[in-house]
Amino acid sequence: MAKSTDLKSDRKQRSALRARLLSVFTWGTVITSVAGFFTIWYNIHQSAEASPVSSTTASRDAGAHSHRNSSTGSGGDGASSGAQSGGGTEPGSQFGSSGSEESGNYGYGDGYGHHHGSYGDNYGSSGGSGLFDGGGQGSAGISPGNHSDVQSHAS
Amino acid sequence: MHTRTFSAMGTTAEIAIAPPSIEVESIETDLETVLDTTESIIREHEGRLSRFRSDSDVARVNARLGTWVPVHPATARVAALAVEGFEATAGLFNPCLGTWLESLGYAVSFDMLPSPSEDPVPTLPPASGAACPLEVRESERRVRVAPGYKLDLGGLAKGWIVEQAALYLRSHGVHDFIVSAGGDMVCSGRHGERPWQVGIADPQEPARTLLTLDVDNLSLATSGTYRRRWQRAGATLHHLIDPRTGRPAETDVVSCSVLHPRLAAAEVLAKAALLLGSTDGMPWLRRHAPDGWVIVTKHGRVIHAWNW
Incomplete structure (x- = not known):
C-alpha cells in the first residue's frame, strides 16, 4: 500500500x-x-x-x-x-576519450595504454561517506516565475 | 526570512532561513547564536583549507612536498574526498594544480589579485591523469603531495564547508534554509509552501538571472569561466585549469550548474563537465547528475536537462 x-x-x-x-x-x-x-x-x-x-x-x-x-x-x-575513437585524441595529452555513450564505456585513458574505465565505475565504491554518497532526497526543475531567493553563479 | 551575509572563502557567504523553520522543541533556540556558530564553523574550516593562509593545513602540506604531513581530521576528510573526485573523473578534477595557478598569477586570494601583468604567460606541462598526486591516510590524519604539485582544495573545500554549516543548522533544529558560498549552495527543505527558487546567473551579465530553478532539498553548484579572471600579457586567464593542457580551460562551456544531493559532488561534477565541453560533458552529466543540470555555452546556448 x-x-x-x-x-x-x-x-x-x-x-x-x-x-x-x-x-x-x-x-x-x-x-x-x-x-x-x-x-x-x-x-x-x-x-x-x-x-x-x-x-x-x-x-x-x-x-x-x-x-x-x-x-x-x-x-x-x-x-x-556516436562512438568516439580510442585513447589519446589530443597529441601529447595524457587523457584521451575512448568508448562510446551507447556502450557505457565512456572514460579516459591515462596515455600509457591503461584505461580507467567508466566514470560511473567509481560511484558507490567508497562506502557510506564517499563524495557521491548521502545527502538525502530532493527534486528540482524549472521555475515558471522569475523571482529567486538566491543566485547561483561562478565564484 | 532570517538572513546572514558575510565574506568568507574569497567570496560572499549567505545563510537564509525560512520561517518557521525551528522545530517545536527548539523553539527557544536563539537563532542569532546558531548563526554566529555557523559562521564560526565556516571560518574555522576556511582557516585550515585555504591555499592563501600561511598557517593553514594546505600551506603546511605545500611547504613539505613529498613528505607525510599531519593535518586536522577535517583536512584529511576533504583530501580523501578530493582523491575520490580525481578518481571519479579520471583526473579531470585535480586537487593539486596549485603550482599551475601560482605560475599563471593566481598566487593570492582573488580579492587581492594584482593589477594586469605584462609578464609572459608561462607554458606549463599537462598534469598526469594516471595517479592522484595527493595521497591520504585518513585514519592517521596524514596527507602527502607529490613534488612538483601544490595542494589546492578550492574546487571542493567550499562545498564541503557549506555542507558542514548545513549539518550544524540541521542538528540545531533548523531544517528549511539555504547556505551559500559564492553561489554554491545547500538548499535544505523548502521556503514555506514552495521550493527554494534559485536564479542561474547569465555568464554575459552575471547580475542578470538567466533561468530560475525550483530546488527542493538539493544542493547546487555552478562552475564558470566568467569570474576569477585576470589579465596577463594581454591574455585573459581564469582559474579553471584543464589538467590535460596545463592551461585555463578553453571549451565551449562558460557555465555549468549541477544539482546533486551533495554539494561537494555537485562541485566536482560541474567542474569536470565544464572541462569536458558540451559534446562530452552532456552525456557524462546525464549519467552522473540525474537531478538535473544547466550548461551555458560561449555561443549563448542554454541547455538544461531533467530526469522525469
Whole structure:
C-alpha cells in the first residue's frame, strides 16, 4: 500500500515537473528525450537574424551543440554523436576519450595504454561517506516565475 | 526570512532561513547564536583549507612536498574526498594544480589579485591523469603531495564547508534554509509552501538571472569561466585549469550548474563537465547528475536537462 502511494506521489511529482517545463517552452526551445531524461535548449543574446527555430524529427546524430534547428526525438539528445575513437585524441595529452555513450564505456585513458574505465565505475565504491554518497532526497526543475531567493553563479 | 551575509572563502557567504523553520522543541533556540556558530564553523574550516593562509593545513602540506604531513581530521576528510573526485573523473578534477595557478598569477586570494601583468604567460606541462598526486591516510590524519604539485582544495573545500554549516543548522533544529558560498549552495527543505527558487546567473551579465530553478532539498553548484579572471600579457586567464593542457580551460562551456544531493559532488561534477565541453560533458552529466543540470555555452546556448 505504501509502495503504491509512493508511486502515485512520484507520478504526481513528475507530472508537475512536466507541466512546469512545458509552461516555459518558447519558440526557440528544443526538447529531446532519451531514457526519461529530457534535455532542453535555447539561445540567448542572439542577434536579429536568430529566427524562430523549426521543428524537425531528429536524426540519430543531431547534436545539441551544432544545430539551431529543433531536434525532437530519440536520437537528438544533444549527447554524444556516436562512438568516439580510442585513447589519446589530443597529441601529447595524457587523457584521451575512448568508448562510446551507447556502450557505457565512456572514460579516459591515462596515455600509457591503461584505461580507467567508466566514470560511473567509481560511484558507490567508497562506502557510506564517499563524495557521491548521502545527502538525502530532493527534486528540482524549472521555475515558471522569475523571482529567486538566491543566485547561483561562478565564484 | 532570517538572513546572514558575510565574506568568507574569497567570496560572499549567505545563510537564509525560512520561517518557521525551528522545530517545536527548539523553539527557544536563539537563532542569532546558531548563526554566529555557523559562521564560526565556516571560518574555522576556511582557516585550515585555504591555499592563501600561511598557517593553514594546505600551506603546511605545500611547504613539505613529498613528505607525510599531519593535518586536522577535517583536512584529511576533504583530501580523501578530493582523491575520490580525481578518481571519479579520471583526473579531470585535480586537487593539486596549485603550482599551475601560482605560475599563471593566481598566487593570492582573488580579492587581492594584482593589477594586469605584462609578464609572459608561462607554458606549463599537462598534469598526469594516471595517479592522484595527493595521497591520504585518513585514519592517521596524514596527507602527502607529490613534488612538483601544490595542494589546492578550492574546487571542493567550499562545498564541503557549506555542507558542514548545513549539518550544524540541521542538528540545531533548523531544517528549511539555504547556505551559500559564492553561489554554491545547500538548499535544505523548502521556503514555506514552495521550493527554494534559485536564479542561474547569465555568464554575459552575471547580475542578470538567466533561468530560475525550483530546488527542493538539493544542493547546487555552478562552475564558470566568467569570474576569477585576470589579465596577463594581454591574455585573459581564469582559474579553471584543464589538467590535460596545463592551461585555463578553453571549451565551449562558460557555465555549468549541477544539482546533486551533495554539494561537494555537485562541485566536482560541474567542474569536470565544464572541462569536458558540451559534446562530452552532456552525456557524462546525464549519467552522473540525474537531478538535473544547466550548461551555458560561449555561443549563448542554454541547455538544461531533467530526469522525469
